[in-house]
Amino acid sequence: MNNTYNWYQQLIKPSWSPPSFLFGPVWTVLYILIAVSFGSVFLLFQKKQIAFTILLPFILNLIFNFAFTPLQFGLKNNYLAALDIILVFVTLVWAIIAIYPHSKWVAYIQIPYLLWVSFATVLQLTITCLNK
Secondary structure, three states, X not given: OHHHHHHHHHOOOOOOOOOHHHHHHHHHHHHHHHHHHHHHHHHHHHOOOOOHHHHHHHHHHHHHHHHHHHHHHHOOOHHHHHHHHHHHHHHHHHHXXXXXXXXXXXXXXXXXXXXXXXXXXXXXXXXXXXXX
């Protein structure tokens, strides 16, 4: 764990990179929103109120979201992490567009997640470029 922390601390980061301690609280709040909203989408699917094509981007988003930490900090691979965060962003936008006609509140509750993922995508792409 300490080795991973040291590796990340040694990366070149932009001046606007948030302090490391901020990530934990932000993701805690976001994961609560994700659990509530994504859980609602799974229930809508289970009740046959939405098709699998509406559920699919939510499933893919979770997979890509959970893959980020092992790619970035386990493999210490900025390139794979950059690709992954782009996939998190794309599947999140797809999920919001897909669910909006069926459950507007679920789409709206994704806004904080979308804002953070947008920022995280730019940050990760910047870190990747700075550390070629």
